[in-house]
Amino acid sequence: MATKTMIGFQHLDNTITAVQCDDTGLLESTGVTLNNTYNNLDSVKELIENGINNIDNPFGVIGTNLWSITYSDKEKFAKQHTERYKYFYVYSEADNKWYVSSNEDQTFKSLTEELAK
Numbered sequence: 001m002a003t004k005t006m007i008g009f010q011h012l013d014n015t016i017t018a019v020q021c022d023d024t025g026l027l028e029s030t031g032v033t034l035n036n037t038y039n040n041l042d043s044v045k046e047l048i049e050n051g052i053n054n055i056d057n058p059f060g061v062i063g064t065n066l067w068s069i070t071y072s073d074k075e076k077f078a079k080q081h082t083e084r085y086k087y088f089y090v091y092s093e094a095d096n097k098w099y100v101s102s103n104e105d106q107t108f109k110s111l112t113e114e115l116a117k
Helices: 027-037 041-050 074-078 109-116
Strands: 004-011 016-021 050-054 057-062 070-072 084-092 095-104
Touching: 004 041, 004 074, 016 074, 016 084, 027 084, 027 095, 027 109, 041 050, 070 074, 074 084, 095 109
Parallel strands: 004 084
Antiparallel strands: 004 016, 016 057, 016 070, 050 057, 084 095
């Protein structure tokens, strides 16, 4: 079974709208792409709502217009870690930044700080 990634958007009320990403989720691929390309509120909302699914972009993200699930908070979102969904990324509307967790460490940490290690 291929490993996929969940990408979420944490609204001001702390609910998270999550979509699936076909990328493996590794910091050096998914993390860098999210941090460098989808690094402001408008671009993240566009990514979550419409996704990316074209032949020129292997980063395939299924937007909310096709599939999504809502979680009441980050803790419930993190409990979804499985062999299929190993990495979770969430963009906080309140903080305007990305956080990441993995099966090995389900605590959400600043993506920028994790990439700097």
